[in-house]
Structures are given as C-alpha cells and as structure tokens.
Amino acid sequence: MSGVLPGLFLAAIFTDNIALTMFLGLCPFLSLSRNLPVAAAMGFSVTLVMTVTAVMDWILMRHFLMPYRLEYLQFLVFILVIAAVTQVLEAIIDRYSPRIYGAFGVFLPLVAVNCAILGVSLFAVFRDYGLVETFVYALGSGIGWTLAILIMSGLRRHLVFCRPPEALGPVGTVMTLASLMALAFGCLSGLVAR
Amino acid sequence: MAALQEILLAVLLVEAMVGGLCVAILAVRHLVCRWPNVPLHLDGTETRIVAGGQSLLAAVRGEGYLLPGSCGGRGTCGICRLQVRKGGGDYAPAEEVLISPDDLRAGLRLACQVRVRGEIEAELPADARAATFVRSLVSSRDPLPSGVHRLLVRVVEPRGWTFAAGQYVQLFRQRPIPGDEPLTRAYSVASDPACPETIEFHIQYVPGGEMTPWLCGRSPGDELWFSGPYGGMILSDADAGKQIVCVAGGVGFAPMKSVILSLAGQASRQTLWLFAGAATPANLYDHDWAVGMAARHPWFVYVPCVQALPEKSANDSGEGGKEFEHGLVTDALERRFPAGTPAVALLCGPERMVAAARLILAGKGLELKDIRADTL
Numbered sequence: 135m136s137g138v139l140p141g142l143f144l145a146a147i148f149t150d151n152i153a154l155t156m157f158l159g160l161c162p163f164l165s166l167s168r169n170l171p172v173a174a175a176m177g178f179s180v181t182l183v184m185t186v187t188a189v190m191d192w193i194l195m196r197h198f199l200m201p202y203r204l205e206y207l208q209f210l211v212f213i214l215v216i217a218a219v220t221q222v223l224e225a226i227i228d229r230y231s232p233r234i235y236g237a238f239g240v241f242l243p244l245v246a247v248n249c250a251i252l253g254v255s256l257f258a259v260f261r262d263y264g265l266v267e268t269f270v271y272a273l274g275s276g277i278g279w280t281l282a283i284l285i286m287s288g289l290r291r292h293l294v295f296c297r298p299p300e301a302l303g304p305v306g307t308v309m310t311l312a313s314l315m316a317l318a319f320g321c322l323s324g325l326v327a328r
Numbered sequence: 329m330a331a332l333q334e335i336l337l338a339v340l341l342v343e344a345m346v347g348g349l350c351v352a353i354l355a356v357r358h359l360v361c362r363w364p365n366v367p368l369h370l371d372g373t374e375t376r377i378v379a380g381g382q383s384l385l386a387a388v389r390g391e392g393y394l395l396p397g398s399c400g401g402r403g404t405c406g407i408c409r410l411q412v413r414k415g416g417g418d419y420a421p422a423e424e425v426l427i428s429p430d431d432l433r434a435g436l437r438l439a440c441q442v443r444v445r446g447e448i449e450a451e452l453p454a455d456a457r458a459a460t461f462v463r464s465l466v467s468s469r470d471p472l473p474s475g476v477h478r479l480l481v482r483v484v485e486p487r488g489w490t491f492a493a494g495q496y497v498q499l500f501r502q503r504p505i506p507g508d509e510p511l512t513r514a515y516s517v518a519s520d521p522a523c524p525e526t527i528e529f530h531i532q533y534v535p536g537g538e539m540t541p542w543l544c545g546r547s548p549g550d551e552l553w554f555s556g557p558y559g560g561m562i563l564s565d566a567d568a569g570k571q572i573v574c575v576a577g578g579v580g581f582a583p584m585k586s587v588i589l590s591l592a593g594q595a596s597r598q599t600l601w602l603f604a605g606a607a608t609p610a611n612l613y614d615h616d617w618a619v620g621m622a623a624r625h626p627w628f629v630y631v632p633c634v635q636a637l638p639e640k641s642a643n644d645s646g647e648g649g650k651e652f653e654h655g656l657v658t659d660a661l662e663r664r665f666p667a668g669t670p671a672v673a674l675l676c677g678p679e680r681m682v683a684a685a686r687l688i689l690a691g692k693g694l695e696l697k698d699i700r701a702d703t704l
Contacts (some may be wrong), residue, residue: 218353
C-alpha cells in the first residue's frame with residue numbers, strides 16, 4: 135500500500151485537483167484570490183480543515199455509521215463535523231492571529247460551506263480508501279486547492295497590466311482565467327498513475 | 329421493531345454527535361480563548377483592569393460609562409465612536425465604511441469593533457461620561473397624520489436631569505440591566521431644555537421595525553427608560569453673534585424645535601434660519617407651530633420645503649403651496665441662505681441630506697467646526 139501513497143498524493147494535487155478538475159470550492163477560490171497573503175491563509179485553513187475532517191469523517195463512517203448500517207446519515211454527520219472543526223479553527227485563529235482573523239472577515243465561517251471539504255470526505259468513502267490513504271488524499275487535495283488559489287491570485291495580480299475584453303467584466307475575466315487554468319491542469323492527466 | 333430500533337439508533341447517534349461536538353467547541357473556547365485581564369486607560373486619568381477578549385464597547389459599558397450605540401454592537405450605526413490612542417489592533421471593515429480615512433488615521437474607532445486584547449488607551453467622549461440612565465413615565469402620545477408620533481414623557485429619576493438643546497438620548501425597549509446588550513435607538517429631544525422634566529420625542533413609525541411599533545404602542549403611565557444626553561450638535565457661548573442655520577429632514581426637525589424653544593426663552597436674538605424638508609406638506613408635521621413662532625419672533629426665519637406641492641382644490645384661493653419652497657431642502661438652502669454670513673449650522677436628517685448641506689454650507693464660507701450634524 136505504501137507504494138500507492140505518493141501517487142495518490144500527487145494525483146490529488148495535480149491530476150485530480152479538487153478545484154480545477156472537480157470544480158469544487160469555487161466560491162472562495164474566485165472571491166478570495168484577489169490578495170496573495172489572504173489566498174495563502176485561506177488555502178492553509180482549507181487544507182487544515184479538509185485533512186482533519188476527512189480523517190474524523192472516515193473514523194465516524196467506519197466505526198459508527200457502517201456497523202449500524204446508518205450510511206445514509208453520512209451527509210448530515212460530515213457536515214456537522216465540518217461545521218464544528220471550522221468553529222474550533224475560527225476560535226484558534228482569533229486567539230493567536232487576530233490579523234489573519236480580521237483579513238478573513240466573513241470568509242472564515244464560510245469554510246464550513248466549502249463544498250470541496252465535504253467532497254473530499256465523500257470521495258474518500260466512495261473510493262473505499264483506508265485511514266492513511268484518506269489522510270494522504272485529503273492533505274494532497276488541500277495542497278492542490280491551495281496551489282490553485284495561489285496561482286489564481288498570482289495571475290490576478292498581472293491583470294493590472296493587461297486589458298481583458300470589457301464585455302467580460304471582472305467576473306467573466308476571472309472565470310476565463312479559471313477555465314484556462316483547468317485546461318492547463320487537464321494536460322497533466324496521465325502523468326501520475328493512481 | 330427493527331425499523332424502530334434503527335430510527336432510535338440513528339437519532340441517538342446524531343444527538344450524541346451534536347452533543348459531543350458542542351462540548352468539544354466549548355472546551356476549545358474555554359481553553360484557547362482565554363484572554364488575560366488587561367489595563368484600560370481612560371482619558372489618561374484613570375486605569376481600569378478589564379477582562380480581555382470582549383469588545384471595547386462592552387468593556388467601557390462594564391465600567392459604568394454609557395457609551396451610546398443603537399445596533400447592538402454589530403457595527404452598523406456608527407454611534408459608539410471614541411478616540412483610541414494606543415492599542416486596539418487593525419481596523420475592522422465596518423470602521424472603514426463608517427469612519428472617514430482622516431478620522432481613522434487620527435485614531436477614531438468604533439468601540440464595538442475594537443477587541444480588547446492588550447493594553448488600550450482610549451478617550452471617552454465627554455457626553456458618555458456625563459450620561460446617566462433615566463426613568464420616565466409616558467404622559468401622552470399623539471399620532472400625527474404623517475406617520476410621526478409625538479411622545480411626551482415625564483422624567484421621574486434622576487431628579488435634576490438636564491440636557492442641552494439639540495442633544496439626543498437612547499431609548500430602551502426594556503429596563504436596562506448592566507452588562508446586558510439592550511435594544512436601543514437614538515432619538516433627539518424636541519422640547520425646551522428650560523423644562524427638562526418634560527421631554528418630547530418625535531417618532532417616525534417604521535412598519536415591521538424592532539423599536540418604533542413598540543414605542544408607538546406606549547400609552548400614558550407606561551414606563552420608558554433612556555440614557556443620555558448625548559451629542560455635540562449644540563450651541564455654545566462662542567457661537568454668540570453668529571447667525572444659526574438649521575437644516576432638518578423629516579423627524580430631524582425634533583432637535584431644531586428644541587433649539588428654537590431654547591432661543592425663544594433667552595435674551596440673545598441671533599437670527600435663526602430653519603430649512604425644514606419633507607416629501608409633502610402633510611409630512612411637515614409641526615408646520616403650524618413653526619409658522620406661529622415665525623410670526624411672533626422676527627429673528628426666526630422659517631423656510632418649509634416640500635418635494636410634492638399640494639393639489640389645488642376647488643375651494644383653494646390659488647395661494648395653495650405658495651408658502652412652501654418646492655424641491656429638496658438643500659436646493660432651498662442653496663437659493664435662500666446668503667453666502668459669506670458668519671453662521672453656525674446644525675444639520676439633522678438623512679445621511680445624504682446632511683452630506684449635501686455640509687458641502688453647500690462649506691461653499692458659502694462656513695468653517696467646518698461650525699457645521700454640526702446628526703444623521704438619522
């Protein structure tokens with residue numbers, strides 16, 4: 135199994151990028167990519183919440199839901215866990231890094247409704263990953279999402295120097311950028327054998 | 329039976345999970361979010377030790393100072409301003425919206441948005457130091473045709489409570505309890521400061537509002553709590569000899585009425601202009617009172633402005649609407665008020681009216697320190 139893990143990790147980052155190939159977690163991806171430090175902090179929070187919740191959800195799924203054949207509760211249980219972990223993270227950031235807390239504003243509580251996080255937990259269950267695989271997959275997905283938002287915010291900084299077609303408007307410009315990035319990441323498919 | 333068991337099991341599991349997660353969150357908050365007590369220096373003269381982690385507004389109120397604020401600390405009303413000399417951290421987004429960049433640089437903050445995390449040096453506004461809780465009883469409530477209610481109250485406690493013409497108070501929806509975040513709204517006092525035991529308020533009924541439907545349902549004998557007085561929209565001795573120009577929109581008329589009553593009772597006879605604006609003549613609820621005052625007092629110039637003139641009716645002699653200026657109150661101010669007059673301005677009304685009047689008056693040569701305003 136240990137031979138599979140590096141492939142799984144790299145696939146989660148590049149070929150199965152949660153933002154650019156699954157199109158999950160696009161709301162903060164688009165709205166928080168204006169500013170590089172904020173994007174980096176958001177990426178870090180998402181990675182942290184994603185990894186912690188995926189592992190917790192896996193344990194709950196295998197040891198509580200599956201033995202009692204309560205799998206249909208997985209959405210409810212996963213969302214509860216995500217919400218709770220976000221609350222805890224919010225309290226910790228507020229206590230130790232008020233600057234970042236202030237920069238996040240309303241977006242930190244919104245980590246709770248980031249569908250990429252729920253998506254990773256669900257994929258791990260659907261694909262029948264073990265605990266270590268889930269951890270590696272979630273960590274890789276978080277890093278992949280962070281990479282995507284960092285690239286996006288880097289690209290958006292350069293938008294200052296060019297004149298995209300006016301008809302696109304700011305949202306259209308960013309969506310176009312995102313789709314070009316998705317195409318670029320699509321070219322990486324087959325690079326890693328899962 | 330098996331189905332029932334499964335339902336019970338599912339419910340039990342979800343309940344246990346919710347309970348467990350709540351306990352975990354509370355535990356983390358208890359362990360992590362523990363802030364040390366910090367010194368709070370007020371006005372450079374006194375130092376209080378307050379609990380960390382709370383908002384500056386809560387800390388100041390906890391020390392017994394009635395800093396005003398009517399949005400419950402949500403950062404929307406912008407009333408709980410104070411000067412922070414040291415500490416306080418970065419600006420919150422709400423502060424950048426409600427406070428001008430110059431004032432922010434000078435250290436003006438919204439107390440509800442500043443978190444007490446370390447040593448803080450702040451300066452309380454003078455009115456917050458002087459303000460007290462006041463218990464009053466409603467004497468009468470008159471609904472006027474325009475949707476404004478005239479509320480008269482009699483101050484019961486404390487005896488000898490006074491205010492200055494143009495100031496406002498914070499009305500409470502229930503008896504204030506220290507440490508609680510009560511529902512309050514700011515209302516200007518419309519009565520003569522010479523008789524501070526009877527207070528008049530003008531309340532614009534807002535359907536579905538949190539405060540006004542309750543206020544407009546008070547009847548004589550009901551208890552009404554408020555705190556105050558607050559506000560710097562007042563005349564001082566330094567203003568003697570200058571003309572006074574009051575610009576009021578809607579119930580912004582209330583503090584102007586207090587100013588006029590107070591001047592009418594004094595010996596000094598400064599010319600006072602009142603530009604009162606409303607949508608229709610019916611919305612100028614105290615029009616007849618102002619016309620009567622203008623007839624009796626030559627120093628008082630009353631300029632009522634309406635946006636919609638009354639329809640000419642059959643029994644109208646053709647004079648209908650002549651007494652009103654047509655258009656926005658700020659247009660009338662531009663037309664009628666002579667430029668270059670040494671004057672002090674009092675503005676009370678919607679934010680856009682206040683901003684426009686400020687520009688016009690500055691253009692007519694008034695100094696910025698002589699333009700005092702309260703927004704509704």
